[in-house]
Amino acid sequence: MKKQDMNLLESYQKISKIRANRDATGRIYVMIFVGTLLIASAYWLVLFIENSNLKQNIQTIQDYLNSPQIVERSNEADQLNEDVTKLDAILNELKSAQDVFALQPTFSSSAVNLIVAERPGTVRMNSISYSGDAITLDVSGTRVYSVSDYVMRLRRSNAFQEVQYSGYTLTDGIYNSSITIILKGGQ
């Protein structure tokens, strides 16, 4: 016959053990939850402090940049920079004009005196005209070689860029011709 044994203490201990195990698991879960919450809060706090520091630094720099003294001096510096840039623009604009002016040939006594000085006695000058960079001489020669002599003398002077000669015509015993002298630049 089977023994009917009602060991209440043993049953109670079993039940308590099961309950204790269940409570311990719950506590572990709660601890993990609270721990995670604490770590996250700490991280948020670190971020919050960092953000506060950033805001403080921003405010400090903004106060510095917006202080009337700095604004005034900064405006002065900007104005000076702007002035220098504008003056540079004016100078650059003028440079190309200066280059042109520097190379512009000039009609003056130095060229004319040389032209007159080189003239052979057999050549008579009727008129002299200047246009742009060319001096054109309207001359008359008493000899057939007079004008070419004159042209050769002018060429030998090396004072001009080019001496152009295109012939002559004989009228009433006078050899009429035209000589074109191209001036050098900047003279």
Next chain:
Amino acid sequence: MTQLSKREVFLLFFMAVFVTGALFYVFLLTPLSLEIAENREQLNQLEFRKLQTETNLGIIPQLRTRRDVKIEETAAVLSTISNPLHAAEFERWLLPVLAEHNARVVSVSLSETQVATPELLYTQVSPQVYRLLELIQDYNNVTVTPITPLPESTTQMLYAEYSYQFTSTFENFINIVDEVKEFDTTYFVSNAFYDINNREGSITVRVYSVHKLTEQELLDIYKGDFGNHPNEVTGPDVPSNPK
């Protein structure tokens, strides 16, 4: 009340942690991180501006000096170019010269002032080059320097052209041309003609002018009335150059 199984408890725990974490991440961490990123960016920009400002403030004395030097340079270059002038004002330059050299003015043509770029009245005569010459130069080790292109100006200026026809001696004609050159400004004789037989001469002067940095510099242009009375005809008998 129904007892929860271990698995259900774990799932509940997991859900609680996940939901709390998600809410924490979405509503607290993310906005704060974004704000920090924005603030960092703003701080970087401000620090850069501060650095720029400090640099600018530090070089204010140098900038003042640099601006003064530039003003001097610009004024010096501008002073080589004529002030804007009216045709009547140009006559204050030329009539005394014509008078001084006993030139009798026959006719005058004065153009309107217009805006133009300076034209270079110069042509470069290119040497003739052909293959055999190149070979000979190569044999003689002659280095041919390439022709440098002529400058072209894009600078717009005020421009006018004034032509004078007069009678005078050839010597005086040349002296007049020389005097125009000696004005040492942007007045260029672009055309000139002298007929030796008839003792008639003419010159055309191109005048380029620009405004100056300050209005005060422009005030110097007025050179005084030439005649004694507004209706008096000016001629070669006038006194010295009013310049």
